[in-house]
Amino acid sequence: MHYQFQFDRYQHRFKHPLQTSYGVWEVREGIILKLTDDAGQTYWGEIAPVPWFGSETLEQAWEFCCHLPPEITEEPIFSIADTLPACQFGFESALYSIRAKSPFSNTLSYSRLLPAGKAALRTWKSFWEQGFRTFKWKIGVFAIAEELEVFHHLMQTLPPTAQVRLDANGGLSHEAANEWLRTCDEINTTQQVAAEVEYLEQPLPPQNFEQMQQLNPALSSADRPG
Secondary structure: OOEEEEEEEEEEEEEEEEEEOOEEEEEEEEEEEEEEOOOOOEEEEEEOOOHHHOOOOHHHHHHHHHOOOOEEOHHHHOOOOOOOHHHHHHHHHHHHHHHOOOOOOOOOOOOEEEOOOOHHHHHHHHHHHOOOOEEEEEOOOOOHHHHHHHHHHHHHHOOOOOEEEEEOOOOOOHHHHHHHHHHHHHHHHOOOOOOEEEEEEOOOOHHHHHHHHHHOOOOOHHHOOO
16 A cells, blocks of 8 residues: 655643653654555555654654655565664554554543642532543653652542552663652552552653563563653
8 A cells, every 4th residue: 555645743831741750841843654555545544753762853854754756555664774763653553554544543541741740639529510530740840859748648639530640751870760669559559549550651760671671570561761
């Protein structure tokens, strides 16, 4: 199968700047991909690199797209180098839609990002009332003692069916990662609270992946760098 290939860049400013372990993130940039099959059906993908999280840069992704011809097959898509993980995801997401014979469904459920620090305690309830039942919370932004205190308060406050995903963006030390894992185990196994920690995402930087496996050998794909 041959696909007509088009792409373009975008840049959007966040409504509310995002605090991460790498600092304040204000603008989201990326590349929108468009694949059109012989029947004229259009499918979309997105390349959204975040180099400080372990991906290629936006310029590297743009250069890769510029070197592709206007008509492509699946072969170059599945030959994208592992050094371009955001490109791999963008193109393969478009192919997923093609093979499923339909674009991604609007019936998918999503997690709601809570602001870092104490602000999470003030905002989760309005998101819950909007129908969200899973929340992602950035850690490694403030001192660990402060974040653990907020975390315990948050878990005691959330309703029983709530789930929390902790996201460190590779910003923890080995000692801090162990402390967070111990805390998550205590929350989930001792039934101190009814809400549940779903997982801790990327506790250590991408280059420390072997150490991350030692922290938790059962890492899921969601916890892998890139």
